[in-house]
Amino acid sequence: MxxxxxxxxxxxxxxxxxxxxxxxxxxxxxxxxxxxxxxxxxxxxxxxxxxxxxxxxxxxxxxxxxxxxxxxxxxxxxxxxxxxxxxxxxxxxxxxxxxxxxxxxxxxxxxxxxxxxxxxxxxxxxxxxxxxxxxxxxxxxxxxxxxxxxxxxxxxxxxxxxxxxxxxxxxxxxxxxxxxxxxxxxxxxxxxxxxxxxxxxxxxxxxxxxxxxxxGSASARLRIRGRDPQRLWRAFEEAGATVDTDGYALEVIGLAPEDAGDIAFEAGVPLYELASDAPNLEQIFLNLVAGDAPVPAPVAAPAPDPGSPPAADLFPAPADLIPIPSEPPISAESLISSETLASSETRASSETRASSETRTPSEAAPIEADAAPEAAVTTATTQEGDR
Amino acid sequence: MIAVVRSELYRLSTIRSSAFSIAVFAAFGIIFSVMSADMWALLAGVSAFGFGVTGITQHYQHRTAVLLYLARPKRIQVLLAQLLTTVIVSLGFAAVSGVVVLFSGDADVYLRTLTVVPIMGLLGAAMAIVVRRATPLVVGFAVWVIFIEAMYFRMEQPLPFSAYLDAAGGNGRALVQFLGWALAAVVAATFSVRRDVNVD
Structure with a gap:
């Protein structure tokens, strides 16, 4: 020791x-x-x-x-x-x-x-x-x-x-x-x-x-794409989530993937993509060393719990992650236009992507409460590419 | 301490530049011993100083002092082991390279040299622990000997190199004085060896 x-x-x-x-x-x-x-x-x-x-x-x-x-x-x-x-x-x-x-x-x-x-x-x-x-x-x-x-x-x-x-x-x-x-x-x-x-x-x-x-201190972000993004946006916000968009999909903070799937199901909006982004570790680290972020746990905690599972067992190596093909981004304005919606639907239906499998509430496997956010990755996609 | 001595001797024998230097100086020593017993004695002393300096400063130059102190953190013991190693190397070098002197009727020169050479090695090694860098130490010592001891004091004062020459010439009092200089350097080294080791 x-x-x-x-x-x-x-x-x-x-x-x-x-x-x-x-x-x-x-x-x-x-x-x-x-x-x-x-x-x-x-x-x-x-x-x-x-x-x-x-x-x-x-x-x-x-x-x-x-x-x-x-x-x-x-x-x-x-x-x-x-x-x-x-x-x-x-x-x-x-x-x-x-x-x-x-x-x-x-x-x-x-x-x-x-x-x-x-x-x-x-x-x-x-x-x-x-x-x-x-x-x-x-x-x-x-x-x-x-x-x-x-x-x-x-x-x-x-x-x-x-x-x-x-x-x-x-x-x-x-x-x-x-x-x-x-x-x-x-x-x-x-x-x-x-x-x-x-x-x-x-x-x-x-x-x-x-x-x-x-x-765990980093807010897990969901990336969600569905047929009616406006209705989804409203439904997520009503559920207390913070919603933003990258111009192509919704970025939702404050909801578990299961909850997001349930909300979309109840709102009657089919989902094309539901993925949990891994927290950007490098950014968390840089924020901490720069002092820009609040320290998320007691500083200098002397004795980490020896019983907690090794991180390496929780987080997959990069080789285990399925790469996501890059797609051209579109603007936030076009996201909510009917033309873009139509084109999105067409593209989504014509592409076969592991990462765009829609996860319905009935299909969602239970995720242990003490698992790290990455364990909740439903489509094994990461956007940050920092792992 | 014996483990450190064994390790240091093995290290010296397996570092190609060190082994080569010892072999070259031994060859020169043999040649000098054929030419003149006094020349051989002078070379033996200078070589002992050099062996003492390089044996220590190499550890700092290549940062292997870090490994040494990680394995043996009691630094005084390491210092004593390194000094003992220097004595062994200096003595061995002089004994082998001066065989011709021994058997050519200058046995007294041979024995006196074998007495003072290890002390010269101690002086060099102890000063190297203090200075840690070979070039400034060797150049500084040379400047000291030439300008201070030789030109200013005309080798008439009981200063380190003057005392060494007199001791090598059979002067018992000079031998004690020379030993005193070496011990003073060893005392300084016992304090200096505790300094932080810079690994940057």
């Missing part, structure tokens, strides 16, 4: 890190997010004993890093873009580290195989690509088979295959009961991996809670 308690680092009058408090618990992956220069790396450096805090505490398994007994056996860290001497081979680098922490040298070859560097083991680290250096850094972190993994922007330089590999590795580590703390300046990069999120901005924690709560 990782605990940061009022951790502060000041350089003169500048507080690079100011009272940072959060917890990363075993069995979960905690994302530590912030823009460049927000204090992520400084915080991790203090956590790892590389720099001294001005005040506060950073604890791993209840003690300071410096007080850990053989820390490499308990904590593995990936910092920067993979640290190694450019004149050493990958195997020599790992052997040096194995000797340093007292690990059997036989583990070096096992790890080289595991991270996909067996073929490049004798190559100089200076000739490694950025992605290879990151893989070597991960191997270095795993040498001591630590329970706690701390990674600072580990995805930098990794190709999509490498990112998928790293994601699986970290998820497996968490599933096995390990603690994972991973930093990034891109929420979307971690959205498929992390269970808990800590957002830092200008040295202070702006948000700390399970990721599902961050999703």
């Amino acid at each position: 990782i605990e940061l308690i009022e951790l502060t680092k000041a350089y003169g009058r500048v507080r690079a890190v100011d009272g940072v408090t959060f917890t990363a618990v075993p069995g979960r992956v905690t994302g530590f997010l912030g823009l460049n220069g927000s204090g992520k790396t400084t915080t991790l450096r203090m956590l790892l004993g590389l720099s001294r805090p001005t005040s506060g505490q950073a604890l791993i398994n209840k003690v300071r890093f410096q007080e850990l007994d053989n820390p490499a056996r308990q904590v593995g860290a990936v910092l920067e873009q993979g640290i190694s001497h450019p004149g050493q081979s990958g195997r020599a680098h790992l052997t040096t580290q194995a000797l340093l922490i007292g690990v059997d040298r036989a583990r070096v070859d096992v790890l080289l195989e595991q991270v996909g560097l067996a073929a490049a083991a004798e190559q100089r680290c200076g000739d490694y690509s950025l992605g290879m250096r990151q893989r070597l850094a991960v191997a270095t972190a795993l040498l001591g088979e630590p329970q706690v993994l701390i990674l600072d922007e580990p995805a930098n330089g990794l190709d999509p295959e490498g990112i998928a590999w790293l994601r699986e590795l970290l998820r497996d580590h968490a599933r096995a009961g390990g603690t994972v703390l991973i930093s990034s300046h891109l929420l979307a990069e971690l959205a498929q991996l992390i269970d808990d999120v800590v957002i830092i901005s200008e040295g202070t924690v702006r948000y700390a809670a399970p990721l599902s709560e961050l999703y």
